[in-house]
Amino acid sequence: MSSTSLAIKNITMQFGGIKAIDDLSFDVQDNQIYGLIGPNGAGKTTIFNIITGNYKPTSGDVEFQQETITETKPNLVVQKGIARTFQNIRLFKSMSVLDNILIGFHNHTSYSYLEAIFRFPRYFWQEKRIKDEAMMILDEFDLRKFADKKATDLSYGDQRKVEIARAIATKPSLLLLDEPAAGMNPSETEDLSNVIHKIKKDFDLTVLLIEHDMKFVNNMCDMVTVLDYGEKIFEGKPADAIVNEKVITAYLGDFTHA
Amino acid sequence: MDLSTFLQQLVNGISLGSMYALIAIGYTMVYGTLRLINFAHGDIMMVGAFLVYLAVAVGLPFPVAVLVAIAGSMAVGVMTDKIAYKPLRDAPKISLLITAIGISFFLENLFNVLFGGVPKAFPAPGYLTISFKLGDVILPLMVIVIPVITVLILGAVLWVLFKTKYGMAIRALAFDIPTVKLMGINADYIISIVFALGSALAAIGGIFYAISYPSIDPLMGVIVGLKAFAAAVLGGIGSVTGAVLGGFILGFTEIFVVALFPELGGYKDAFAFFFLILVLLFKPTGIMGKDLERGRF
Amino acid sequence: MKNLIIKTLMIASTLGLIWYAHHNMDPYPLSILNNIGIFVILALSYNLINGVTGQFSLEPNGFVAIGAYMTAIFLIPTETKIDMYALVDPAPIILEMQANFLPALLAGGLASTFIAFMISVPVFRVRGDYLAIVTLGFGFIIKIFAMNTPAYTNGAMGLNDIPDYANFLWIGTIGLVTFVAMINIINSRFGRAMKAIRDDEDAATAMGVNTYWIKTLAFMTSAFFEGVGGGLLASFISTIAPDQFTFLLTFQLLIIIVLGGLGSMTGTLVATILVMGGMEWLRFLDSNMNIFGYDTGAHPGMRMVVFAMLLITMMLFARKGLFGDRELTDIIKSRFKRRKS
Structure with missing residues (x-):
């Protein structure tokens, strides 16, 4: 049921x-x-x-x-x-495909601002974890090869997929x-x-x-x-x-x- | 505060408010059409005052000098648009804003280099600086002239905006520039008219200011310009009547707060910003304004 | 791991260079270097809010003023203060405030941070050019307060005889710390959120980013370093007055970050050197010039005319500045890749 x-x-x-x-x-x-x-x-x-x-x-x-x-x-x-995409694709234009996905993990990382500035171990652990997870999501969409490309350099269809992948990253x-x-x-x-x-x-x-x-x-x-x-x-x-x-x-x- | 002091402050407030209103109209019209805070607008007011100074210095009679100054300021205003803003119509708004700041700084420092930073006595003719005495109330001629001319100008601007085809084009631009262009209207020409009109009003405001506080300096437009902008926001940016209303509210507040609490005199120049912050906190569209920045979903 | 070693080596060698410059350079070039160092701190932190987060604001002169006054008040000895406050007697708390250099600098930074937090509510209710004008107004109000609270600031006369602890060891090291902190912020979840807000605020919200809080965080960080920079400035020039903290200061910083590229920290670094060096080099423009036997007379402001034209020209023809929003390392990397392929 x-x-x-x-x-x-x-x-x-x-x-x-x-x-x-x-x-x-x-x-x-x-x-x-x-x-x-x-x-x-x-x-x-x-x-x-x-x-x-x-x-x-x-x-x-x-x-x-x-x-x-x-x-x-x-x-x-x-x-x-609840995650969403937009009618007219709204990717983060200046950022790479990978970074676009990583934004989705914003609330699934917990290191604090000071831990980021002083580079505490938790920063490294969590960054590594979400990068691995982001790559897995990219694999799911067959986008891994574009990870370092600027999001806006991709084809229209691929940009759509990045936008969905980014939404998926918010879990x-x-x-x-x-x-x-x-x-x-x-x-x-x-x-x-x-x-x-x-x-x-x-x-x-x-x-x-x-x-x-x-x-x-x-x-x-x-x-x-x-x-x-x-x-x-x-x-x-x-x-x-x-x-x-x-x-x-x-x-x-x-x-x-x- | 007794009655005569009150009346005295009231006429002072009307006069100051009129000057803010004149300058605020230019801000509100440019913002209405281009969504740009024209940082250089306050400096146009300074340019207007200095051009009178210059024209009188080369021997022109004062009324002619005023006309020359207004025309010159209009030219400067239109030129800033043509040279600095027009190429950036499709650029990010921030670029436009930075350019406007650059123009403002350019004008201030150019006049500083040309005329020096020391305040100059403004060559107002004697017949404009006379005062009448009504009981205990002293009425300088300008205090009467300024509001009257402001009201006439406001009427004229409203007439242009709502009764002429240019006004219709200006109001259409405020909605959607590309569409207006598709309708076969020369948008750049209309924008030039907006700048010319706004600059003329700023110059008039600047000349009034210079006659009332009989000295001018290259930075005189900075604070007055910012206050006038605050007045425009207070009244509801994009609305001409709102700008006038905002100008008067600000003028009265400055005069009366200082009259009632002399110890706050030093903070006089900060009132405008407190207003600005309060308005933006509680009613970001201002008193008469419509919501220009709707969500874009 | 290799990256970490390289970074550590770079930081260590920069510290070495700072130490060497401090001990071996002549006073005049060293003072220029100090000036550049302070402006690096100010411009980097200004770029965090304006360039990285895309919140075009115009308040740094206010934050620098807060930091400068705070630090100065903590540093000037009590007896000196009693003599110095000429307009009215100093407030009792002013006489009690005493601290060493580092705590005084931190106090300046924290005071600015606190004010930034307080004003973030009205400031970030608005976007775009409204934000610019509200923050401009704030910078302006700070100056008015400095003029009108003589019991704390000594009014228009300002404060002098500020102990000059700020040498290039301090300024250089704090500049380096600022740079590293900025880079570390940018390459973290916070920096990504800031850039996301710049690119598309609604989409950032749709990713679960609390955009209001992230903007406030960037604003407070910027304020902190501007406050510390202000403290260094106060101690370096040993005399401050309200007139030093006008919009001119913000304008200089704006030119720097626009030239370097909004969002690029390495760009800011290079641009600070160019602009501050240029200001120094163009000093002759403001003074009397003798052209073919004709004395042009002194033209204070001529340099600013030139810089205003530079800013306009840049906006019209090279909007992205030197590096755009990329870092020098990205540019080198992409060059390298292209050559390989």
């Missing part, structure tokens, strides 16, 4: 007069790959920002592993085990992926879905991902919620979503708008 990883409870988010999210609820079970889909502007990223504590919802609550985290600060949400149990396949060519997308399945297994993760590519979602997700203008219009299996009339209208409507 699986238990609930993340519960979104009656979230409403208002920006000025505009309701970006309207009374939204859904549950993500442990070890699911859950898709949050919908046309552009449906409020998907807003939900991410609410989960990660960047936005405070107008009303409603976010529960993670039966604990309310609505008011928790973003950096503490990470420590509770999350729930991983939020914001349009991971955006801007990728079919072979990169294929590669990415394999990677997501693999890390889900290897790191025992629950994944909540945002997409508007229905095909990708269909291949990836166990469950989906479809949003349109901040409202839930469908929840269920992805195979049922693509034949649902409301969903089709929402998407086609989007095309005619575009």
Whole structure:
């Protein structure tokens, strides 16, 4: 019996007069790959920002592993085990791939500032430990060869992977992926879905991902919620979503708008 | 404090506040369009005062000298943008800020080299320095002239901003420069107008300042400029009426705090920063401002 | 292990050089070297907050002033103080403050650190250019306080007859300590978090970094070394007054870290030598010049015109400075690698 990883409870988010999210609820079970889909502007990223504590919802609550985290600060949400990626890749531009990953271990090292300045043994032990762990994560993504490269020198697809690897380094149990396949060519997308399945297994993760590519979602997700203008219009299996009339209208409507 | 002292301080406050307001408008307009704290703006005020000094020294009558100085300051303002800021439009904001500091330092030291660091007597003509006496209240002419001109200027600026096509372009720039460019508007031309306008107001403020405190020196713009910036933030940066409001609040505070607590006189120049810090702590958008720095998620 | 030995050897030989310079150099070049040493300390620590952490702030003159006054008050003998405070009688606590050189320097550093901690709340509520103006205001307020609290600072007259313990042994060694400390910070989880904040603060938060605390940590560290540097400065020039701690000081440091490359400690080292050496070399610009029999007269400020133009030119054409955000060792390494491949 699986238990609930993340519960979104009656979230409403208002920006000025505009309701970006309207009374939204859904549950993500442990070890699911859950898709949050919908046309552009449906409020998907807003939900991410609410989960990660960047936005405070107008009303409603976010529960993670039966604990309310609505008011928790973003950096503490990470420590509770929720990691995220961004829609437009946001790597640390001046840093190497390895250093990007090492940032993820920030809260998994405990040596103090003075221990760092005076180079106490704990500094050396912990730095060695996290470097080894970071290399293992890089292996998982087949990125070890780029460890010393500047993160921004990598190909787009590889940068995506670095961003996910960096999130993995925070040792999350729930991983939020914001349009991971955006801007990728079919072979990169294929590669990415394999990677997501693999890390889900290897790191025992629950994944909540945002997409508007229905095909990708269909291949990836166990469950989906479809949003349109901040409202839930469908929840269920992805195979049922693509034949649902409301969903089709929402998407086609989007095309005619575009 | 008896009534006549109060009235005396009130007119002083209005006059000082007007000067801050004039300079603050320039800060707020440049910040509104370019998101740049134009560090050199306070120095433009100094340039304005010195150009009057120079023009009078070569024999021009005072009113002509004022016009020459305003035009010269506008030219300096537009040139700083063209030479130093324009090439950096797409650079990190920090680079722009460092350049602005460089320009500020350049102007201060250039005038220091040209005119020396010793304060110079400002050649205000006699007809501007007369005072009236109303009961116990002494009213220097400038104390009346300055607020009146400030109000007229504010009206003119608001008219330009909200009633002309240039104003519409300026306000559009404040939202999104690339889009404005796509609309076929010459963004650089509009930005030049902003700098010209702001510099003209700064020069006028500087000349008022020089007449009221009849001496000028190359560093006179530093503190006044910073205070005017604080006033702009207090009023809500990006908002012209906010800048004027902030200028008046700051002017009144300085005058009245010192009048009520003379022992705090030495800290007068620090009030602006206490204000600044308080505003940023409790209402970072200022009194009239909108949130210019929303999250970028 | 090999790395550690090399580093130890480098530190030891630098100490040897400092010792040699202290004992064998003539007073004039040594005084220039002392000046450079103090500015190295100030610029390195300024670069930690501005370059490494990317929080563009303009307050070092304030922290240097706090350190300088604190150290000076601890060093000046009580009897001298009684005579020196001319405007008002010194506060009783001022007369009681007495310490040896090292504790006095540390007191200066810690006082700055404490103030940095206190002001970090308003300072780091804002980002970008607001941060710059708030910190600028802070540096300015410190000077106003120094002017207006004569019972502590002797007002505009300042403090003189500060015992000159600061020789090149002290300054050089503390400069080396500062450099090593900065490098060690940068290559730790704290330094990585600082750089992450510079690159993308929201993403750093998303990695679980408490960005507010890391920024405050960098700010306090910077303040500590600026305070210590201020103490050294006070003791080195043996007289201080509020006018020494104006924005000009911050401006000089800004030129140095921009020239060296924001974020590069070795760059700062090289740039300090260039800028301070250049200031010394360009001294003639400020004095009377005789060009074809025409006396130009003295032009105080001419050097600053030149340096302001240098800063603007650098921003327009060479924004990354000498080394960008890399260290000299990285540059040598990458050159070496390229040659091999």
